[in-house]
Amino acid sequence: MATKEPLRLAEETLERAINTEGFPDTFTLLGREWTLRRGVFPGTVTAATEVMASALPYPVGGSFLEVGSGSGVISVTAALRGVASVTALDINTEAVANTEDNARLHGVESRVRSLHSDLFAALAPRERFDLVFWNVPWTWVPNDFSMSSRLHSAVFDPGYRAQARFIAEAHDHLAPGGRVLIGTADLADGALLERLAGDAGRRLRLLRRIRRIEVHRVMEYWLLELLEA
Numbered sequence: 001m002a003t004k005e006p007l008r009l010a011e012e013t014l015e016r017a018i019n020t021e022g023f024p025d026t027f028t029l030l031g032r033e034w035t036l037r038r039g040v041f042p043g044t045v046t047a048a049t050e051v052m053a054s055a056l057p058y059p060v061g062g063s064f065l066e067v068g069s070g071s072g073v074i075s076v077t078a079a080l081r082g083v084a085s086v087t088a089l090d091i092n093t094e095a096v097a098n099t100e101d102n103a104r105l106h107g108v109e110s111r112v113r114s115l116h117s118d119l120f121a122a123l124a125p126r127e128r129f130d131l132v133f134w135n136v137p138w139t140w141v142p143n144d145f146s147m148s149s150r151l152h153s154a155v156f157d158p159g160y161r162a163q164a165r166f167i168a169e170a171h172d173h174l175a176p177g178g179r180v181l182i183g184t185a186d187l188a189d190g191a192l193l194e195r196l197a198g199d200a201g202r203r204l205r206l207l208r209r210i211r212r213i214e215v216h217r218v219m220e221y222w223l224l225e226l227l228e229a
Ligand SMILES: C[S@@+](CC[C@H](N)C(=O)[O-])C[C@H]1O[C@@H](n2cnc3c(N)ncnc32)[C@H](O)[C@@H]1O
Pocket: 041, 042, 043, 048, 049, 052, 067, 068, 069, 070, 071, 072, 073, 074, 089, 090, 091, 092, 095, 117, 118, 119, 120, 135, 136, 137, 138, 153, 154, 155, 162
């Protein structure tokens, strides 16, 4: 469960990103420039975007589905690393456009398809991928938490309902031999995630644990694999 301090920090960060006049519309990450549309998760507020973009085992020559692509850093990096076909989904229409911006900026727009979608809803029924990934909104909040901006769904997941659906449905979109990975951190409710995996007849395996010393605390980022139980 989210404790008060991280919750307050997360809300302040969102508030700044949404309401600060002159908030940057570009940022530098992984040695590249990226555009940032207002209302889209800024890929540098935590190390999560960089950590996951660097740690993912991209299926070179294959297909990659990113749920919740935000500004598109991970999807574009996948294409730049040699993934043949990338599908980027986001529930936030500005994030969909932002992923397109950055795919164009880095010359991979022919291999990155960006769609507005609540989880997997916009996919055609038979679409299958070698790797399915979501860098999740890890902050647990109660079901009645006020999601007062579109940026809130980048950080908060009321009752972990979206993650429960992802865990239950992700394997339906896998090609033979494909993998489902989740990017999260030690601020997540790990026990609840394990329970959700168990309820869906699956289990979680910690693939990578990446520690970063940050301003407010030492953060541990977790790359988890969702497996058949
Ligand atoms: C932590 S942010 C990660 C953004 C980006 N992948 C990154 O690493 O910078 C989570 C993303 O998931 C998206 N999201 C939240 N709920 C979603 C849902 N039900 N369907 C699709 N995307 C969702 C948010 O809009 C946000 O862009």
